[in-house]
Amino acid sequence: MNQTKVIITDKLTKRFGGFTAVDAICFEVTKGEIFGFLGANGAGKTTAMRMLCGLSFPTSGKAMVAGFDVYKENEKIKQNIGYMSQKFSLYEDLTVKENMQLYGGIYGKSNAFIKQKTESILTELDIKKEANVLVKSLPLGWKQKLAFAVAIFHEPEIVFLDEPTGGVDPVARREFWNMIYNAAATGVTVFVTTHYMDEAEYCNRVSIMVDGKIEALDTPHQLKQTYNAGSMDDVFLKLARKAVRTGD
Amino acid sequence: MNTIINQEGNYNPPPLGDGGMDAVVVKNISKTYGKKKEVQALNNISFSVNPGELFGIIGPDGAGKTSLFRILTTLLLADEGAATVDGFDVVKDYKAIRKRVGYMPGRFSLYQDLTVEENLNFFATIFNTSIEENYDLIKDIYVQIEPFKKRKAGKLSGGMKQKLALSCALIHRPSVLFLDEPTTGVDAVSRKEFWEMLRRLKDQGITILVSTPYMDEAGLCDRVALIQKGKIMSIDSPEAIVNAFPYPLLAVKSVNMLPLLNELKLYDGLKDAYVFGEYHHAVLKNDNAVTGLKEYLEAKNFSVEINPVRPNIEDCFMMLMKSVSSEAQKQDV
Incomplete structure (x- = not known):
């Protein structure tokens, strides 16, 4: 197995005035890994993710993402990662095909690449008939799958998924995780947040943030043993209940 | 039928409408959207909710949960069918219903530039009551945000916004409370706390209809309706639904x-x-x-x-989804 580290953080910290949102977090993510990034609302997940995506400069500490430094090479990071959130990912008033052309174009891909990749996604998702349909008219489960395909359209090293499956029906949710597995098998690293604790079980490793710090990081199996818990839900409750600060 | 607002401070619900004793009755409600009615949000839905029941509407996004809540809170007209809340007709008696229900929409809908206290005062005043009069009902919830009462609602965290919205929905002592996806996007710990609050409200005799996409929350309801693509696939106690697998x-x-x-x-x-x-x-x-x-x-x-x-509710939901869609396919052939 390839042991390349695609994310390395060392005491990564972000302060807003006197408030330490992310408090000296240290972890590494291996290429092709599905890494679950959990935490209660307000634990600092979003702030940490924004730093890793090159959208926000850390106050102190170090981080390398896809081989690039978050301070000096944040533009390079953006070119080498994909991002998808439940709240926004696709343009509803563009067609399926237009969305792919737009994202391909933004990432500077050639017309030939875009054409070939578009075809392969339409085939893979079995949505050839819907290629020229506006995204807003697609069922939610399809949109989510399409959004994921678009997030990795430019073949990034890492894809960040911020609560990708919120509100999706249980069958579509499982189909979505199937896509995640397939992507990881091709070497894409998946960094994912979720409020569904059963999904934490599908990750290779899981970190749990509490009050800006990473309180636990291990395989789901090992976490359950360490915290003497029957499920990841129990592990999460045991850790998150320790939180002092509240809210988003 | 005029003295709908209860001025006493103790729980003493006003007389019901003439549509029967159930807290909520939905009969053959359908709702479509679009010029050609191409989007079927609700497809011939019927159910009823007993007084004092904690009733869950469980289903994914796009199942029709919000349309249903908006029809029952008299904010949207159904295409077909009829419904009553506390015996009042949702079309004819909409004024009576608005006075006696509490509604917490899925999207945060309070005044962002008013403070916590101002928002609560505002809603109390609109319903011709005061915070003091009904403080005992919201106390449990409100004490958690009271330290921030001078803060603007727009500056609150997600969890605090949720508590304020619930306080505002309760300030006039509604007899029926509608909560549209109150726990969406909320972490597992806060979700547990929120459901504990709902249990305590139920103990006060308030009928609660709550919608959620989280299947694991079904077990916390007295009865649930599993809804998908505008249709109810099953209605029963969570226990009975599981036993019927x-x-x-x-x-x-x-x-x-x-x-x-x-x-x-x-x-x-x-x-x-x-x-x-x-x-x-x-x-x-x-x-x-x-x-x-x-x-x-x-x-x-x-x-x-x-x-x-x-099996748990998620197993049941998937089983029902698949049997519904294979039936639909048979009908298409």
Whole structure:
């Protein structure tokens, strides 16, 4: 197995005035890994993710993402990662095909690449008939799958998924995780947040943030043993209940 | 029928309308959107909710939950069908209903530039009451945000906004409370706390209709309606829905989970198989298939752990979804 580290953080910290949102977090993510990034609302997940995506400069500490430094090479990071959130990912008033052309174009891909990749996604998702349909008219489960395909359209090293499956029906949710597995098998690293604790079980490793710090990081199996818990839900409750600060 | 507002401070619901004793009755409600009515949000829905019941509407986004809530809170007209709340008709008696229900929409809808206290005062005043009069009802919830009462609502965290919205929805002592996806996007700890608050409100005699996409919350309701694509697939107590699961269900685990799932799907006696946390769930056709499964997998060189498990609501939901869609396919042919 390839042991390349695609994310390395060392005491990564972000302060807003006197408030330490992310408090000296240290972890590494291996290429092709599905890494679950959990935490209660307000634990600092979003702030940490924004730093890793090159959208926000850390106050102190170090981080390398896809081989690039978050301070000096944040533009390079953006070119080498994909991002998808439940709240926004696709343009509803563009067609399926237009969305792919737009994202391909933004990432500077050639017309030939875009054409070939578009075809392969339409085939893979079995949505050839819907290629020229506006995204807003697609069922939610399809949109989510399409959004994921678009997030990795430019073949990034890492894809960040911020609560990708919120509100999706249980069958579509499982189909979505199937896509995640397939992507990881091709070497894409998946960094994912979720409020569904059963999904934490599908990750290779899981970190749990509490009050800006990473309180636990291990395989789901090992976490359950360490915290003497029957499920990841129990592990999460045991850790998150320790939180002092509240809210988003 | 004029003295709808209760001025006494103790719980003493005003007289009901003439549409019967149930807290909520929905009869054959349908709702479509679009010029050509191409989007069917609700498709001939009927159910009723008993007074004092904690009733869950469980379904994914786009199932029709919000349309249903907006019809019952008199904010949207149905295309067809009828509904009453506390015996009042949602069309004819909309004014009476608005005075006696509390509604917490899915999207935060309070005044962002008013403070916590100002928002609560505003809603109390609109309903011709005061914070003091009904303080006992919201106390549990409001004390948690009271330290921030001078803060603008727009500056609150998600969890605090949720508590303020619930306080505002309760300030006039509604007899029926509608909560549209109050726990969406909320972490597991806060979700648990929110449901504990709902139980306490139920103990005060308030009827609660709550919608959620989280299947695990179904077990916290007295009864639930499982809804998908505008249709109710099942209505019953969570216990009864689980008991009605018609097939043997097994949890299967091995070192290599992905190949295991593929192999399971090829098994003759299999109805369905899908990932379920650290296990795969295998729905089998009958008891013979259960006995044969271990042998089958061991013949394929899997060393497996197999345990019979009790289905949960998510298993039931998927089973119902699949049987509904295969029925629909039969009708298309």
